[in-house]
Amino acid sequence: RKEVEQDPGPFNVPEGATVAFNCTYSNSASQSFFWYRQDCRKEPKLLMSVYSSGNEDGRFTAQLNRASQYISLLIRDSKLSDSATYLCVVTNAGNMLTFGGGTRLMVKP
Amino acid sequence: EPEVTQTPSHQVTQMGQEVILRCVPISNHLYFYWYRQILGQKVEFLVSFYNNEISEKSEIFDDQFSVERPDGSNFTLKIRSTKLEDSAMYFCASSEVMRGSTDTQYFGPGTRLTVL
Numbered sequence: 001r002k003e004v005e006q007d008p009g010p011f012n013v014p015e016g017a018t019v020a021f022n023c024t025y026s027n028s029a030s031q032s033f034f035w036y037r038q039d040c041r042k043e044p045k046l047l048m049s050v051y052s053s054g055n056e057d058g059r060f061t062a063q064l065n066r067a068s069q070y071i072s073l074l075i076r077d078s079k080l081s082d083s084a085t086y087l088c089v090v091t092n093a094g095n096m097l098t099f100g101g102g103t104r105l106m107v108k109p
Numbered sequence: 110e111p112e113v114t115q116t117p118s119h120q121v122t123q124m125g126q127e128v129i130l131r132c133v134p135i136s137n138h139l140y141f142y143w144y145r146q147i148l149g150q151k152v153e154f155l156v157s158f159y160n161n162e163i164s165e166k167s168e169i170f171d172d173q174f175s176v177e178r179p180d181g182s183n184f185t186l187k188i189r190s191t192k193l194e195d196s197a198m199y200f201c202a203s204s205e206v207m208r209g210s211t212d213t214q215y216f217g218p219g220t221r222l223t224v225l
Contacts, residue, residue: 043200043216044152087152094165095140095204095212099152 003027004100006088012106017078021103023071023088030098033064035073036087038102044087047073078107111135113217115201121223122191130186130220132201141184142202142214143176145169152200158184191224198222 006023013019025033033050048055050062050071061074071088088100114133122128134141143155156166158176173189184203188195198221202214 038152041198043218045216046213049213095142095157095214096154096165096167097142097144097152097214098154101151 002100003098004088004090006086006100006103008101008103010104010106012108013078014108015078015080017107018074018076019078019105020075021073021086021088021105023073023100023103025069025071025088025090025098027090027092028066028069030069030090030092032091033071034089034097035060035062035071036089036099038085038087040085044089044099047086075105078105080107080109083107113201113203113215115199115217115220117220118218119221119223121225124193124224125190128188128191128222130188130199130201130222132184132186132217133182134184134201134203135205135215136182138203138205138215140164140204140206140212140214141176141178142204143186144200144202144216145197146200146219147194147197155186188222191222193224196222196224 004025035047036044037047038044050064054063059076063072085102085104087102116131141158146152154167156170157164175187177185198219200219201217204212204214206212
């Protein structure tokens, strides 16, 4: 079983749509959780950390369900500039980031 | 805004040759990392480095790999005898705080290594 699993997509959505991505992780001892964004042939960039209480940053909302080992990302009012690959990332005991394979989002006009 | 820088942006080498990839982490950061991403695959952890020694490494980071902080600013990854399967994008990252805290890792733009 992969440590961090994501639907690779692509998710093709029109501008203004709401889109949700999910991620599951296998290690129940995982400690920190993140969503990163990666544009084609570029470096991963932190989008947001994910907390058990849920957190929101503008149009982006992240949720963590530790019991189900499940992380979600909701993007409201999608923009063309949101087109990218979204990476679900966890850490375990150390600082090593464990990446999922990413979910590709394409926002169309 | 401070950022991680990496050189070169693209390195082409012959199989069996040694390569050194260079990184300049953000100046007040204490932890340094190397990750790699083979084309079309996920980002994979290689090694983390703190206080002039390796703190964690993955199974990928075998004897052909080494890391060094030769001076106060550079952090290098050396691959001693490159193989075709070493072709990948290599990302350097750095973070400010220590283990157990919310330690955001900031990534450099990457070095694309092509082994022929």
